[in-house]
Amino acid sequence: MLLFDQLVKRRGARTVLDHVGFEARPGRVTAFLGPNGAGKSSTLRILLGLDRADGGSALVGGSPYRSLRDPLRTVGSILDGSGAHRSRTARAHLAWVARSNGIPRRRVGEVLEQVGLADAGGVRVGRYSLGMGQRLGLAAALLGEPEALVLDEPVNGLDPDGIRWIRGLLRRHADAGGTVLLSSHLMGEVAGLADDLVVIAGGRIVKTGTLAEVTAGFGGLEDAFFALTGGGDGAGR
Numbered sequence: 182m183l184l185f186d187q188l189v190k191r192r193g194a195r196t197v198l199d200h201v202g203f204e205a206r207p208g209r210v211t212a213f214l215g216p217n218g219a220g221k222s223s224t225l226r227i228l229l230g231l232d233r234a235d236g237g238s239a240l241v242g243g244s245p246y247r248s249l250r251d252p253l254r255t256v257g258s259i260l261d262g263s264g265a266h267r268s269r270t271a272r273a274h275l276a277w278v279a280r281s282n283g284i285p286r287r288r289v290g291e292v293l294e295q296v297g298l299a300d301a302g303g304v305r306v307g308r309y310s311l312g313m314g315q316r317l318g319l320a321a322a323l324l325g326e327p328e329a330l331v332l333d334e335p336v337n338g339l340d341p342d343g344i345r346w347i348r349g350l351l352r353r354h355a356d357a358g359g360t361v362l363l364s365s366h367l368m369g370e371v372a373g374l375a376d377d378l379v380v381i382a383g384g385r386i387v388k389t390g391t392l393a394e395v396t397a398g399f400g401g402l403e404d405a406f407f408a409l410t411g412g413g414d415g416a417g418r
């Protein structure tokens with residue numbers, strides 16, 4: 182379970198997160214939807230201990246990320262690409278992440294297989310396409326077999342096959358009891374995948390609910406999204 186409660190973040194005089202509160206529950210895929218600049222990455226960065234909130238809390242299974250004993254075994258994440266050095270091979274990168282987190286080496290081969298990079302594990306990351314980089318980021322997120330996955334714009338750079346593949350992977354993770362939270366600024370991507378939607382605009386949560394609940398009274402998710410987010414104007418205040 183991922184729980185955000187009254188989260189406030191200020192940057193200078195601007196409030197970029199204004200009492201953001203929602204939850205992502207086990208067994209569900211939760212999509213965090215909003216236009217560019219709405220506050221999705223800021224929210225996820227606080228959850229993952231990369232940034233501090235000015236108010237409120239963000240908890241992973243009841244604890245702040247920084248106090249987790251085994252973070253990679255609790256929550257796997259993708260933020261800002263794979264984080265791998267260009268001169269390293271994918272296998273070497275994953276082996277390093279595994280070693281520094283006490284994760285058995287055998288997991289490296291398993292996750293490469295799981296994300297469809299088994300044949301590209303020996304290739305330097307600098308030669309990877311955008312889509313391969315996304316797969317590598319997901320491999321690192323899966324290394325510790327975490328209960329929760331937190332993915333910032335995971336389908337960016339994936340082709341239609343890749344999008345179908347990641348949908349299946351996230352669906353299986355949730356069906357096995359895991360928690361999945363993914364952000365997106367493209368509603369079409371999440372329509373066929375998410376159980377629950379959380380819509381943010383201008384640093385405020387404007388709607389939460391199931392796909393049916395969020396789209397009720399609108400022509401579809403796209404109409405709902407534009408109506409709720411004010412036509413895509415997500416610039417904070």
Ligand SMILES: Nc1ncnc2c1ncn2[C@@H]1O[C@H](COP(=O)(O)OP(=O)(O)OP(=O)(O)O)[C@@H](O)[C@H]1O
Nearest residue numbers: 192197216217218219220221222223224366416417
């Ligand atoms: N390091 C920073 N310094 C100053 N302002 C920032 C910083 N990071 C984000 N912001 C601002 O905070 C607001 C929220 O940005 P954030 O990246 O969280 O939005 P987002 O919903 O993830 O958008 P995108 O889809 O473009 O990544 C924006 O107005 C952005 O310009």
